[in-house]
Amino acid sequence: MRKGVTIAYYDENAERFALETRSVDFGAVQKEFTDRLREGAFILDFGCGSGRDAKTFLDQGYIVEAVDGSSELCKLASEYTGIEVKQMLFQQLEETEKYDGIWACSSILHLPVDDLADVMRKMTAALKAGGIIYTSFKYGTFAGVRNGRYFTDMTEDTIDVFLEKVEKIMIEKQWVSTDVRPGRGEERWLNLILRKR
16 A cells, blocks of 8 residues: 555654644534434544544444544554544445445545545445435645645535536535634635435
8 A cells, every 4th residue: 555645644743633633622513413313323434533523423322433544543543432443545445335424524635536536436335325424625726735735625616516426425514614723713614414315
């Protein structure tokens, strides 16, 4: 497995990244997601980072699988959540109709747009009928390496065009928010709840 620039960044900065993100209050967005799930639903935390969200969902009684591309983040997230976090690339998802929900918070935005379309098709296939995806992108039209990681940014218009490439998925809700991390309030995010038809 060739280590790309983004995974190398997370491996090298895992401790700092985990500390910075673990304490962030993401409850309102998590609730947008879990309000659409049944009790005890099966969630895939897809690119789980520090394990913050996986732990929250576990504590709320959901069944959770968590994966990340960074081996260092997998170790930290496994310790934090108490479950084994599997190291895998997004492109390696091969499940079929397994999950009620896929949580992809600030994760798949690290894929170039062509890879992103393939991965979104895999995510859709991995969902049960009527299942949901939460995902988020930095707001804008930039694509490329920024601050040591690859990003594909999105706006309402570009996500509409992009999702035409992905069958069986539709936007249920979208909203723009500011970054919840201290000192990052000027950064804007496009948040999406997607539902499998």
